[in-house]
Amino acid sequence: MALKTATAVAAGILLAGCASRYTPTPLATNFPTTKQAKLQAAYHWGVISDNIEKNIVAQLKKGPPRPVFLNEPKEPSAFQRALTTQLTTSLVNDGYVVSRSPAGSLKIDMDVQAVTFNANRPQYRYHGESAALATGVWVLSEIEAPVLAGVAVGAGAWDSYAWFNAQFAPGATPKTEIIVTVSVSDQFRYVARTTSAYYVADSDRVLYGIIDPEPVDPAQTRIFKVRGDM
Incomplete structure (x- = not known):
């Protein structure tokens, strides 16, 4: 055991001595281990909504009470539609005036950014x-x-x-993540804002408005070369 320990220490010293003191770019390192929730059910959307509502309410209480208006996107995804509905319910149940018109109200905007990484990402447990x-x-x-x-x-x-x-969620780390940002503002400033990120099951991408292009069959693809002047 002592021999193994001494060997490991010697190897560590040797590697440390060989490390370059100067590099043209920063060295890539890992972040400390963290956890990120994976959305797998409509119930999880309600959990997100409750968390967003608590964060927003905490910031709204710093100012005078005003009605709020939820500005739903013109073509919302299933996730955005559910989140808007659940957020409306939470605000009403907490005693806030949720207006059906934007006039004279604080506007609540919701932005969902989908990010697709490389497939087969590593799963560390x-x-x-x-x-x-x-x-x-x-x-x-x-x-x-x-x-x-x-x-x-x-x-x-x-x-x-x-x-x-x-x-731990089953399966490999999803390639799909969403960044959810909810902002409360008037015509002059932001009053409240919250941003969070989540994993999304790759099989549920369409629920978040992610439409993948149809695969192209190489057998049905032909390449034509044009010669001469047009």
Whole structure:
């Protein structure tokens, strides 16, 4: 063990000594581990709406009370339509006057920006998996959690493993994300504003207004070369 430790330290010193002190561009590094919610049901849209409403109300309370008007897009996606409806309900239930006309009201605008990254993005979770020690006895090894690391218990350990693993959305990291920005403003200034980002199931892209082009069949594509003057 001591030999392995000494070897690792020596290797670290050697690598540190070889690192370049000057580079033409900043070195690419990873951000600290964070979590981002994945939208998979209409109920999740309601959770988003409630969170947006709480943030907006907290900022609206800083000024005199005024009616608000939700400015729905002309051709809203299913997500935008649901979010507008749920946000209206939350504001009304919290005692705010939601006007059906923009005249004399603060305007609430909603912007949903869809971002598509490269497919097959990496999925980082934790190190270690469950393993059976004996009948009804499982071990959770090398899991980076204070209460679960290296714990071997009875049959209930599988429930603990399933509970720990349930926090992660199934499948690979989606290639689709949306950035939701809700702004409250009048003709002169922004009164409140909130922005948040979410993963979106790639199979549900159409619900967020993302229309993918039809695939082109190479067998039906021909290339013509034009020669001479037109």
